[in-house]
Amino acid sequence: MNIHSIDAPVILDRELFEEFADALTDRAPEIERDVAKLRKMPDDPETTADLFRAIHNIKGDAAICKFELGVAITHPIETMMARFREGEIPLSDMLAELILLAVDRLELATDALISNKPLDSLHLPTLVQGLLDVTQEPRAKIEASSAELIEAVTGFPPVIPDIAGPARKNSKAKSENYNINSDLQFFRSLALQFESRSPLFKGRTMRILRLAHETNKAGNNAVDPIQLEAAVYLHDVGMMLLPESIWLKVGKMSAEDKVFLRNHPGFAAGLLLRMPGWEAATEMVAQHHEMPDGGGYPNGLTNSQICPGAKILAIIDAFEAVMLKHIHRGKNRSVLRAIAEVNACDNQFAPEWIAPFNTVIRKTIEA
Structure with a gap:
């Protein structure tokens, strides 16, 4: 051969x-x-x-x-x-x-x-x-x-434990003023409403939050953790403003469906933009489907134009999506498939955040 x-x-x-x-x-x-x-x-x-x-x-x-x-x-x-x-x-x-x-x-x-x-x-x-x-x-x-x-x-052992551990507590959010903590609680309630639309989404918010916080930590906390937490809660909430027949669709989407779907980051970012103090989270939500090579949406931004928080969200959101898509294959295979797909997409994700993400997954599994 x-x-x-x-x-x-x-x-x-x-x-x-x-x-x-x-x-x-x-x-x-x-x-x-x-x-x-x-x-x-x-x-x-x-x-x-x-x-x-x-x-x-x-x-x-x-x-x-x-x-x-x-x-x-x-x-x-x-x-x-x-x-x-x-x-x-x-x-x-x-x-x-x-x-x-x-x-x-x-x-x-x-x-x-x-x-x-x-x-x-x-x-x-x-x-x-x-x-x-x-x-x-x-x-x-x-x-x-x-x-x-x-x-x-x-690169991972054949038997993988549950990676959906508890999210890291954000002590800064609790010690700051009431408005920030109150906003985060409201954002989280919206995320849980999104989760409730499908039994497959159960636990999704806390899985993404934990991985986002730990990836950020592995990347030397380049992103404000409070702003990142808000972005995790709201990045897909705009989906609820689209017809459920599109974003809960089983099977391939039509070209028209995809056009509709591209509106969801703008809806959620638009809500955040109207609330003082969440400008960084707004940017993360608006950009979490952009790609370093310019092939993302809604604005076709390139690597230097995409904020770090959006780059983290893009990786973890895709990881969760692949896990969900292949969960019928069993936990071990869905995790390994998701890791493989994330690491294979050299143009879709920011390479500087792939290594911290892999470190988090490895440490979680080894623990």
Whole structure:
């Protein structure tokens, strides 16, 4: 296998490749379902055959469109499944997690190639070589080797605790005048109203607040924590001024939906702007969907024009969104997927805040 075809794959036929991507999107949930079934009923021959067939079909599709990375990832999984089918090895918890991670990385790589994004943060050569090594491991070492490879690829242990710990208390807000504390309580009540619109949002505000405070702290408190707290509470409140059919929509948004959605930062910022003392928070809320490369909204600002608080919010808001999107895959995978997507978007987020954010996630997990 040519390492360059793994590290920097080339799309030879875009139409065929997009068909591969569509098929992968359809098959990935089937693989997750079959792995979950086999964890409960490892002796089920029908599910074993279904899983083997799904992996084999992805490999065949990758070969047809000459996507060597797809073959390189699926071939060792197919080999491990053959060993499992023959009773040579069990489908241990770590081996199951490794299979799911490999398919997930293949999805991310495929999406990145279609969008012309870099693949460096996915650590694909490490994954491919590690998968090949695991296929050769004796039964007794499969579990440990799988766990080591998961951590080598993701940078995080394969078992992740709940990252939604309590938010850091803001003593400054409590010790200052009544108006600030009263405003924050009101802002928080609005955020909780937003949360109540969907059961999937439960706990969202405090998760984002904790990560925002800790990321700011890891970045030497470059942002006023009180202003940042207000921005966390209000950054998405403008959604409630849009039709629920748009921002609670399941599935892809239409072009018209996206135009409507781009109004929500302005609504929330407009409310804050009319309250004295919250100018910095207003700026954060207005800019939290801007991107360093100028591809964000509503004003297409570039890196130097975006305030640090908005850059923090952009990272954490995206992390939370990916977590929510993939939570059906389980906590471990949704966290690892969210971390991978945030770190893969080199143009969407400010690089100076990615490292502090990663530090926070790592410390939370290690604690």
